[in-house]
Amino acid sequence: MIVVDTNVIAYLFVPGDRSSAAEALYRRDPEWAAPLLWRSEFRNVLATLVRLGRFELPTAQSIQEEAERLLAPLEFAVDSATVLELAAQSGCSAYDCEFVALAEYLDVPLLSADRKLGRQFGKRVKPLA
Secondary structure, three states: OEEEOHHHHHHHHOOOOOHHHHHHHHHHOOOEEEEOHHHHHHHHHHHHHHHOOOOOHHHHHHHHHHHHHHHHHHEEOOOHHHHHHHHHHHOOOHHHHHHHHHHHHHOOOEEEOOHHHHHHOOOOEEEOO
């Protein structure tokens, strides 16, 4: 099991430069966990792509449903005190620290393309290859 951030989820479901890396990661470890926040962040990614004309709304809705089916078994609420502590110590956003907090709670790595998270939480955060 690993925790993945919303960018990694997006790379898996939205074709792009990093899709092959996300697909390879999923083949290696298909148990992806995420805080419940991922849903809102991913909806925002898809809404932006709809506004940009990259997807039609029904396509974005279908992608969201597929992603929710994949992640639903391993979605978690995270402890607010822990998130705030991590954000205060690191200077990272509380949004990003939700993923770090979950990875720490589950004692698994967080896979992310976010370099700042990697610098601040190097022992816990692993880069997407």
